[in-house]
Amino acid sequence: MPDSSSRSRRLDRRYVNALREIGLAIASVILALAVGAVLLYAAGYSIEDAYFNLYYGAFGDMYSISDTLLNSIPLIFTGLAVAFAFRSGLFNIGAEGQMYVGALATAVAALHAPTEFSPFVIVFALICGALAGALWGFIPGFLRARTGAHEVITTIMTNYIAILFTTYLVKVSFSDGGPVDQTALIPQTARLPELIATTRLTWAIFIAVGLVAVVHFLLTRTVFGYEIDAVGQNPGAAQYGGIPVSNRTVFAMAVSGAIAGLAGSTMVLGVLHRFITYFSPGYGYTGLAVAVLARNQPWAVVPAALLFGALQSGGMSMQLFARIPADLMTVVQGLVILFVSAPGVIRFLGRTVSFRTWFQRIQSPTSSSAGKGASK
């Protein structure tokens, strides 16, 4: 590579690389929405009607925007959780289950807090949620480190177990006695303060963004973060370099679980005000799409979560007003994951649609990181 010598040139390339990543992410989303349009057309719906309602439901008015933000908050947590685990080379599909146990622990803590001092109750409930999530993430992390059990299989199983187990606990110990399996409402002192009246938006959004900053700091400015990245990029080299790989694996999964647990905590303290069985529309799984789209960069999780939050609220309005099932947005999610996982697809399409020169210009000469092996 003749041009990598001067410093300004290198900065240039980093800039170009970042732009390229963003370009690929945007292209993936557009491509996924385009496939969605084909499906709409094939099923006989009006594409215009569908996507207008999708847009309007996501950004159309203040109510839509606040709904989008509201949907994005749990996705910031779950996306961040998945991204963090991914940095250490682990694919945590268990965010959904970690969120459920976090939510139940938070609800129970809020109901049984030893004091009525609001900040204490909230912090106490959040910590309980994070710890429960951490425990739920610790189990697959420990099994991976100790026995080599693939975390994708074990975390899927811990999801099913978490949902069944929390349902069981609510039925047996924490039910409010009504027809729905749910806990009693948590006291006013335990609820997160409203941010803007009548929008259901709470301080949870600051907790989410604050946590992104903390994780960013952890990953870029601390030894622990460096080690996590080293383990994720090359466990063999990390081991050789003296990093206790299995220890970091367990720790990364526990932290990831704690972050996902907070998704449940803030849902309970900010939105639901109680634990309700089967409350999640799949925030944990959407978190996968968020993390993949964000390329596991903590700050990029925020816009990615906003995008999927927007698709969720837009999808609901599409279902309501255009009578098109909102599950189309799950299709879009799956497609985004597929396209982002294989940047080659976008480049291939770019070439065939003869954007060739444009793509060559923004494509760096080294294209090595296309994909590392999955399991060991």
Added chain:
Amino acid sequence: MEWVEAIFSVGTLSATLRLATPIALAAMAGTISERAGIVNLGLEGKILGGAFLGVYVAFLTGSAWLGVAASVVGGMLMGGLLALFAIRFRANHVVAGVGLNILMLGLTTWLMQVIWGSRGTSATVSGLSDWSIPILRDIPYVGPVIGKHSPLVYIMLLLAPILWLWLFRTPSGLRVRMIGEHPEAADTVGIRVHRTQYLCMIAAGALAALGGAHLALGHLSWFSNNMSAGRGYMALAANIFGRWNPIGGALAAMLFALTDAMQMRIQSTQIAWPTELVQMLPYLLTITVVAGAVKRSRSPAALGRHYEPGKAE
């Protein structure tokens, strides 16, 4: 001990075979693709897609067997698609597989509402009628368990040894295993690595979708939202527990199915065990099995790697 009787009755064992079929077929799919070096996490989506296509075509044509054929063709397409992403576009196998699963979950749930207007279950179609095998059904004790089943159960039971023979006793099976262990060496002796991988993934897609067809047309006769319920992931666990061997995978699938049959059995009797805890059994067993099995088994050496022809390591 009424629960012991309930669990080990003829009914439970017969149900075990029926419930094992989709997991076993998907486990064989996992074995073939992983022996060729490709991690196949898309099994869940292929089961789901196969189940949906089978019901839809049976719904349109009134023929369950045409539905099964459609499942197989659809499975081949899904397998080919995932192979395209994993091989041609060099996607991380795990991420792409999970992407396919989410895609198929969304697509089937969406189409179900578009076609049948319900998010829960599809219309009921005519399923596959059971086969009653003349000699088998007359064997004492064993007869009631294996004598009468949906055809795909027998196909599964036949496929396990056939695939074993192919993988471990034929030259082409050896070539596949060589790719999973050392693609460079395979390439050197003239094996077309990528072409073989595509073929294996397409075959695996057909097998997993056949499992879906059994779920929707053999076991039940309708499609329901997310009806695979983690079986694709259990199948991968079964494949690992069975040490990347079709027969081992099928046996492991039967172990999972036994717990599933037991939990269904317990729920249908008067035994007052908490439903949720009993339903957790298959999932708990899967975790235990993967955690216990991996240490003693070894995956194909080049599993999950991208192979570029003509590039030395």
